Amino acid sequence: MSEPLTIPGEGFHPHLHDAAGQPATSLRTRLHHIRADALDGDTAQSGGMRRFAAVSGKTVGSEKLWMGQTHVAPATASSDHHHGESETAIYVVGGHPEFVFLDDAGPQPEEIRLRTSPGDYIFVPPFVPHREENPDPAEEAVVVIARSTQEAIVVNLPGLYVLRTGS
Numbered sequence: 081m082s083e084p085l086t087i088p089g090e091g092f093h094p095h096l097h098d099a100a101g102q103p104a105t106s107l108r109t110r111l112h113h114i115r116a117d118a119l120d121g122d123t124a125q126s127g128g129m130r131r132f133a134a135v136s137g138k139t140v141g142s143e144k145l146w147m148g149q150t151h152v153a154p155a156t157a158s159s160d161h162h163h164g165e166s167e168t169a170i171y172v173v174g175g176h177p178e179f180v181f182l183d184d185a186g187p188q189p190e191e192i193r194l195r196t197s198p199g200d201y202i203f204v205p206p207f208v209p210h211r212e213e214n215p216d217p218a219e220e221a222v223v224v225i226a227r228s229t230q231e232a233i234v235v236n237l238p239g240l241y242v243l244r245t246g247s
Contacts, residue, residue, distance in 0.1 A: 129158045129212065137230040146227040150212070151220055152177055157213040160240050164233035168204040168225060172196045175221030181210040184242040191240070209240050 133139055135147040146166070152158065152175070170179075179194040179202050193213075194202060204210060214221040227233070 131225075131232060131234075133232065136232070142230055144228065144230060146225075146230055146232050148225055148232065149173075150223050150225055152212055152214040152223075153220055154214060155217045158211045160209055160211045160237040162207050162209045162235050162237065163204060163227065164229070164235055165206050166227040166229040166233050167206055168227050170202040170204065171224045172198050172200045172202075173222040173224055174198055175214060175216060175219050177221035177223060178213045178215060179204075179210055180213060180240070181208060182240045182242045189242050205243075208243050209237055211240070 130151045131148060132150075133146065133148040135142050135145060137143065137146075175198075177196055179196065181192055182189045183192045184190075196202065212221075212223075225232075
């Protein structure tokens with residue numbers, strides 16, 4: 081028999097509202113249950129995508145982590161962008177999104193397209209320009225994202241370019 085869903089104010093996720101005459105409870109002294117229907121859409125965005133925060137400084141008081149969902153509509157692509165200093169890990173939940181970047185390992189920079197399926201993971205290093213695409217004409221692509229910074233950093237770009245490092 082499965083356990084019942086957590087109800088706010090019961091179990092391990094008590095209300096965080098201040099009671100009259102009692103000190104405020106720190107967000108960092110308890111577990112947080114973020115329901116699928118309570119994701120925060122007030123996040124940095126790129127054209128062609130919808131990002132929703134689940135775990136962030138704003139939603140739960142996290143200091144070093146951001147986690148949420150991104151939805152890419154059928155037959156669309158995001159803007160070219162990077163995520164600043166954030167390391168980004170992506171888990172494909174649904175659809176077959178494609179992740180595009182430029183690689184300069186050869187004589188000329190080459191566009192690389194990573195085609196994914198549900199259950200696949202992608203790692204995006206800091207400052208690497210890329211875009212997400214959903215070539216499927218009918219099915220939305222959905223991914224779960226974790227970032228090494230407290231909030232979602234999105235720097236939209238006029239195009240893809242090759243990251244130049246000091247090494």
